[in-house]
Amino acid sequence: MAKIAMKFGGTSVADLDRIRHVAALVKRERDRGHEVAVVVSAMAGETNKLVGWANEIAKSPGSNFPAMPDQREQDVVVAAGEQVTAGLLAVALGALGVPARSWLGWQIPIRTSGVHGHARIEGIDPEQMNESLARGEVAVVAGFQGVSPDERISTLGRGGSDTSAVAVAAGLKADRCDIYTDVDGVYTTDPRIVPKARRLEKIAYEEMLEMASLGAKVLQTRSVEIAMLHRVPTRVLSTFDPDAGGTLLCDEEDIVEKKPVTGIAYSRDEAKITLHKIPDHPGIAAAIFGPLADSGVNVDMIVQNVSEDGKKTDLTFTVSRSELARALASIEKAAPQIAYRELTHDANVAKVSIIGIGMRAHPGVAQTMFRTLSEKGINIQVISTSEIKVSVLIAEEYVELAVRALHSAYELDVA
Amino acid sequence: MAKIAMKFGGTSVADLDRIRHVAALVKRERDRGHEVAVVVSAMAGETNKLVGWANEIAKSPGSNFPAMPDQREQDVVVAAGEQVTAGLLAVALGALGVPARSWLGWQIPIRTSGVHGHARIEGIDPEQMNESLARGEVAVVAGFQGVSPDERISTLGRGGSDTSAVAVAAGLKADRCDIYTDVDGVYTTDPRIVPKARRLEKIAYEEMLEMASLGAKVLQTRSVEIAMLHRVPTRVLSTFDPDAGGTLLCDEEDIVEKKPVTGIAYSRDEAKITLHKIPDHPGIAAAIFGPLADSGVNVDMIVQNVSEDGKKTDLTFTVSRSELARALASIEKAAPQIAYRELTHDANVAKVSIIGIGMRAHPGVAQTMFRTLSEKGINIQVISTSEIKVSVLIAEEYVELAVRALHSAYELDVA
Numbered sequence: 001m002a003k004i005a006m007k008f009g010g011t012s013v014a015d016l017d018r019i020r021h022v023a024a025l026v027k028r029e030r031d032r033g034h035e036v037a038v039v040v041s042a043m044a045g046e047t048n049k050l051v052g053w054a055n056e057i058a059k060s061p062g063s064n065f066p067a068m069p070d071q072r073e074q075d076v077v078v079a080a081g082e083q084v085t086a087g088l089l090a091v092a093l094g095a096l097g098v099p100a101r102s103w104l105g106w107q108i109p110i111r112t113s114g115v116h117g118h119a120r121i122e123g124i125d126p127e128q129m130n131e132s133l134a135r136g137e138v139a140v141v142a143g144f145q146g147v148s149p150d151e152r153i154s155t156l157g158r159g160g161s162d163t164s165a166v167a168v169a170a171g172l173k174a175d176r177c178d179i180y181t182d183v184d185g186v187y188t189t190d191p192r193i194v195p196k197a198r199r200l201e202k203i204a205y206e207e208m209l210e211m212a213s214l215g216a217k218v219l220q221t222r223s224v225e226i227a228m229l230h231r232v233p234t235r236v237l238s239t240f241d242p243d244a245g246g247t248l249l250c251d252e253e254d255i256v257e258k259k260p261v262t263g264i265a266y267s268r269d270e271a272k273i274t275l276h277k278i279p280d281h282p283g284i285a286a287a288i289f290g291p292l293a294d295s296g297v298n299v300d301m302i303v304q305n306v307s308e309d310g311k312k313t314d315l316t317f318t319v320s321r322s323e324l325a326r327a328l329a330s331i332e333k334a335a336p337q338i339a340y341r342e343l344t345h346d347a348n349v350a351k352v353s354i355i356g357i358g359m360r361a362h363p364g365v366a367q368t369m370f371r372t373l374s375e376k377g378i379n380i381q382v383i384s385t386s387e388i389k390v391s392v393l394i395a396e397e398y399v400e401l402a403v404r405a406l407h408s409a410y411e412l413d414v415a
Numbered sequence: 416m417a418k419i420a421m422k423f424g425g426t427s428v429a430d431l432d433r434i435r436h437v438a439a440l441v442k443r444e445r446d447r448g449h450e451v452a453v454v455v456s457a458m459a460g461e462t463n464k465l466v467g468w469a470n471e472i473a474k475s476p477g478s479n480f481p482a483m484p485d486q487r488e489q490d491v492v493v494a495a496g497e498q499v500t501a502g503l504l505a506v507a508l509g510a511l512g513v514p515a516r517s518w519l520g521w522q523i524p525i526r527t528s529g530v531h532g533h534a535r536i537e538g539i540d541p542e543q544m545n546e547s548l549a550r551g552e553v554a555v556v557a558g559f560q561g562v563s564p565d566e567r568i569s570t571l572g573r574g575g576s577d578t579s580a581v582a583v584a585a586g587l588k589a590d591r592c593d594i595y596t597d598v599d600g601v602y603t604t605d606p607r608i609v610p611k612a613r614r615l616e617k618i619a620y621e622e623m624l625e626m627a628s629l630g631a632k633v634l635q636t637r638s639v640e641i642a643m644l645h646r647v648p649t650r651v652l653s654t655f656d657p658d659a660g661g662t663l664l665c666d667e668e669d670i671v672e673k674k675p676v677t678g679i680a681y682s683r684d685e686a687k688i689t690l691h692k693i694p695d696h697p698g699i700a701a702a703i704f705g706p707l708a709d710s711g712v713n714v715d716m717i718v719q720n721v722s723e724d725g726k727k728t729d730l731t732f733t734v735s736r737s738e739l740a741r742a743l744a745s746i747e748k749a750a751p752q753i754a755y756r757e758l759t760h761d762a763n764v765a766k767v768s769i770i771g772i773g774m775r776a777h778p779g780v781a782q783t784m785f786r787t788l789s790e791k792g793i794n795i796q797v798i799s800t801s802e803i804k805v806s807v808l809i810a811e812e813y814v815e816l817a818v819r820a821l822h823s824a825y826e827l828d829v830a
Contacts, residue, residue, distance in 0.1 A: 016472050050499065057431050057507045069506040076502035076517050080495035084465065087491035091484040092472045102491050106521065107566060151522060 002175040003035045003133070007143065007165030010044035011182045012239040013085050016092075023092035025180070025242060026138060030098055037129065037139040037172055039165040040089055042081025047144075050078045071116040075145075075155045079105070082142035082161070090140045100138040103129060105145035105153065110167065112146035112154045119146055119154035120222070121163060124171030133172075141168055159220030166223045170230035177227065177234045178246075179219065184238035185247035186211065186218050188412040189264040193400050196413040199245065200262065204252040204357050207262050210389045214353040215267030224249070258358035260365045261410035266399055267351045270300075271324040272381065274316045275331070277341035280307040287337045288315065295330040297323045301351070301384040301393060312341075316382060318393060321347055349381065350399045353391040354406060366390045372409040378402055417590040418450040418548070422558065422580030425459035426597045427654040428500050431507075438507035440595070440657060441553060445513060452544065452554040452587055454580040455504055457496025462559075465493045486531040490560075490570045494520070497557035497576070505555045515553040518544060520560035520568065525579065527561035527569045534561055534569035535637070536578060539586030548587075556583055574635030581638045585645035592642065592649045593661075594634065599653035600662035601626065601633050603827040604679040608815050611828040614660065615677065619667040619772050622677050625804045629768040630682030639664070673773035675780045676825040679818055680768045683811060685715075686739040687764045687796065688746070689731045692756035695722040702752045703730065710745040712738045716766070716799040716808060727756075731797060733808060736762055764796065765814045768806040769821060781805045787824040793817055 006029065008022050022040075029036050041047075054077050058069035086102040093100035105112075108129060112119035129139045143161025148154040156163050162179060169177035184199060186208065191197040203211070205228035212221040218236060227234045227249055237246030278284055292299055300318045307313035319327045324347055331343060359365045369390055373380060378401065382393040394402055407413060421444065423437050437455075444451050456462075469492050473484035501517040508515035520527075523544060527534035544554045558576025563569040571578050577594060584592035600614040601623065618626070620643035627636040633651055642649045642664055652661030693699055707714055715733045722728035734742045739762060746758060774780045784805055788795060793816065797808040809817060822828060 016468060019472060020476065053431060053499075053503060054506055057434060057503050058510050060510050061435065067510065070509050073502045073505040073509070073515075073517055076505070076519070077499050080498045080502075083495045083498070084468075084492050087488045087495075088468060088472050090488040090491070091469055094485050094488070095473050095475050095482065100488075102488055104491070104568075153519075 001033045001035070003172055004029060005037045005039065005165055005169035005172065005174045005177040007039040007161060007177070007179045008041065008239060009161060009181050010041045010047070012180055013040055013089070014044040016088070019085070019088050019092050022239070023089060023096055023098070025239070026093060027096050027098050030138060035133040037133065037141060037168050037174065038089065039141045039143045039161055039168055040082060040085040041143050041161040043085055046081040046084070047078055050081055053077065072152055075116045075153050078155055079142070079145040079153045082144050086140045086142040093138055093140070098138055099136055100140050101132060102140045102142065104142050106147040106151070108141070110146035110164065112148055112156070114148045114150065114154070116148065116152075116154050118157040119148060121146060121156065121167045121226070124167055126171040129172060156222070157220075159223070162220040162223035163226060166226045166232055166234060169232045169234070170226055174232065177232050179234060179236045180239040180242065181218065181236060182239065183218065183236075184241055184244040185236050186216070186263070188262070189403055189407055190216075190266070193403050194407045197407065198412065198415060200247050201245070202248045202250050202255050203262060204255055205249055206252065206388055207355050207357055208249050210353070210355045210386070211263050211265050214265035214351065214355065214389065214391060216263070216265045252357050255357075258361070259356060259410070259412075260358040260362035261354045261356040261412065262358070263355050264403055264406050264410075264412070265353045265355060266403055268396060268399065269320045269322070270318050270349050270351050270393065271321045271345060271347040272316060272318050272349045272393060273324075273327060273331070273343070273345045274314060275338065275340040275343055276314050277312045278315055279339055280311055280313040284338070287334060288331065291330045291334045292327055295326055297327045297330060301382045301391065303382045318349070318351070318382065348396045349393050350396040351391050351393050352399065352402045352406065353389050354410065355389045357388050359388050368409055369406060372405050373402055376401055376405050416448045416450065418587055419444060420452045420454065420580055420584035420587065420589045420592040422454040422576060422592070422594045423456065423654060424576060424596050425456040425462070427595055428455055428504070429459040431503070434500070434503050434507050437654070438504060438511055438513070440654070441508060442511050442513050445553060450548040452548065452556060452583050452589070453504065454556045454558045454576055454583055455497060455500040456558050456576040458500055461496040461499070462493055465496055468492065487567055490531045490568050493570055494557070494560040494568045497559050501555045501557040508553055508555070513553055514551055515555050516547060517555045517557065519557050521562040521566070523556070525561035525582065527563055527571070529563045529565065529569070531563065531567075531569050533572040534563060536561060536571065536582045536641070539582055541586040544587065571637070574638070577635040577638035578641060581641045581647055581649060584647045584649070585641055589647065592647050594649060594651045595654040595657065596633065596651060597654065598633065598651075599656055599659040600651050601631070601678070603677070604818055604822055605681070608818050609822045612822065613827065613830060615662050616660065617663045617665050617670050618677060619670055620664055621667065621803055622770050622772055623664050625768070625770040625801075626678050626680050629680040629766065629770065629804065629806060631678070631680045667772050670772075673776070674771060674825070674827075675773040675777035676769045676771040676827065677773065678770050679821050679825075679827070680770060681814055681818055682766045683814065684735045684737070685733050685764050685766050685808065686736045686760060686762040687731060687733050687808060688739075688742060688758070688760045689729060690746070690753065690755040690758055691729050692727045693730055694754055695726055695728040699753070702749060703746065706745045706749045707742060710741055712742045712745060716797045716806065718797045733764070733766070733797065763811045764808050765811040766806050766808050767814065767817045767821070768804050769825065770804045772803050774803050783824055784821060787820050788817055791816055791820050
């Protein structure tokens, strides 16, 4: 007998028939003798509907401008979506003769930070849930939500139910966390771009973390962090074809054959900003990035040219496209301190990344990337590297071409 | 400065525009210098949708028979409706520059019994809400819900938001509780049947309690009980025409002119059961009504004929139409103990009631009712009376005729 956590996303619980299907999958695990905690998202479309309502009603009367609702109240509205699914799945399990009870964030409780809308799970008290599991009940947990320090409902941000699931698995010391989704695992890259993309049987936590943060949408980054931190064996598998195999997130040591590159990720949510002819002296970076941080803008890649004369230089960095306007405003406000000659920006850029723990042992991996892109006539605008990934910024129109070329170059097309 | 509670039902918050309208009404009270707690229902249609889903998914696979969901889980599903409205109204108030925060049942908390689906409010802790009001925030309370002794979400049954509102008003020691609804007050009878029905400016708590429990749908009975118990001055008024006057629930002493009859109520949710030729001896009533109570059937009117020979008699009683099948099953099961010769029933009956505290001082009020119905050729099947009401059971087809005739007979057509 094992203790397992299962997670089903919005498309997996999109209507009553699909919730019944999920109940059958949960029953199957229970019939195998397992204790099961199952984490659910809102029915597909519900979260968008509720967020849309909150944004719409936040507008001042007569105004057509978008307005930000009080994020604490938006959380109250939005968290209702997962609440409904949790209750319905508990009822559906009852109809199959499986005892079940729903758990909302505040009931467990799942304690989070007070950053409403993007709260961070800080701890889970597993005691009550464990008692319930011991009584033979399936624990049906509303994903995406927790309770803030001041006892108000908090939500975890897009994809937060993945994080709920892994955190619940960690809290319960579950033997496994199965993330059921609408794809049957993690692929070497996006199969919509590269039809030859292959499903990975295993991927190291570190690699998955890079894949997720560099654009692969299959798991929320924070969920991978928690899985890695608590060493939760986590599987990604298909709700609609649960026996297709899936992908296991595991320790690096558990992966025998290490190719230099495991996967290729890309992100179109990029924008590039360049400050021309800024003074090349200490403190200038602080003058630029301090105000950006204060405005809540996340800066990703940064490159500073060598100055020709030792006095003036150019600085380029990237932000997410949705934060471009905010970033530009912040810089223009700080113009007197920065003293740039010109400010330019480009939102028609994309980031392509190669990821692999094998990179550590294989020199020349980056060189293959640069050569491959060069052969296709693709100009590299910015480069950033870490121990297990290389990212390049290129013109957005070359994304598919670049991803396909790299997929072949690193022999990911063949098993 | 006063402290007031306001309540808005489902049609008053049916869409975003109506929620904005409600926000404006709340702002108006706050601009008058009042501290305001506002209780909201789910958006019209939401509760039915959510209950429908819970019932649908409670069915066993392949079954077409209706099934009862786990009531605790149904409560989780259904309570999401009020949660959404509460969050949205708080956001809408923010857009008008009015600070507001939402309160869910478990947050206040509103403590209830553990009878999920029909929970009874047992207490409200007003401390946190009072602190919030003192900070200048409007308290937006999700109606219809509370938290059960085992910390699970409970709901109060249909119309429960009225009860939430009066209980919140009582808990906060509010100066007034305003129930905004889609009619502009309490009428002498149903205006759809009697166009000449008049809005009552005032009605005594005791009268309203009888009106509500005898079929008038304007307020939930339990809300009137709490208003009466805590002497909460409660007004019923129109969301769409808030200055139309409304009806005030008040003490008997506050009503100067007391007509013999204040209002006429009717209910079609009635069924009559007759046990023929049962033994006329002590203990027979217990043999009949004990099993009924055990099956959760509420018996309303009861009449026992004088037995002709001192040995056998007939017994007739009424139950609500939805409980008829359950009542008959319960009696048939107890047939050996009851030893009736025949069991008949009739669901084509209705109850018409006259209500008025003035009845106490005016003899002959019941006689006027009997004579009026007789003149119209309406046969009275069962009678039940209390100090301030007389109810009669008649064939359902005569309901409108009876109500109109009585409305004229008691001079309710004229002010």
